[in-house]
Amino acid sequence: MKWTIIDEKLIDAYVVLVLAERKTIEEVPEKYREEVEIRKAERIIEVLGGDK
Secondary structure (H helix, E strand, O other), X not given: OOOOHHHHHHHHHHHHHHHOOOOOHXXXXXXXXXXXXXXXXXXXXXXXXXXX
16 A cells, blocks of 8 residues: 555554554554554564574
8 A cells, every 4th residue: 555654654653652552553544554564574674683
């Protein structure tokens, strides 16, 4: 899906909130939920050293 810059910023914000456990994935708007899950997984892999 093609995201606008505002969508990109919202997705990034939701990823941070979900990772910080301030929001659950159910609280993320349906429109962004799948992308937030993908980016969350990418960040977890990155932190665990998946880019080596």
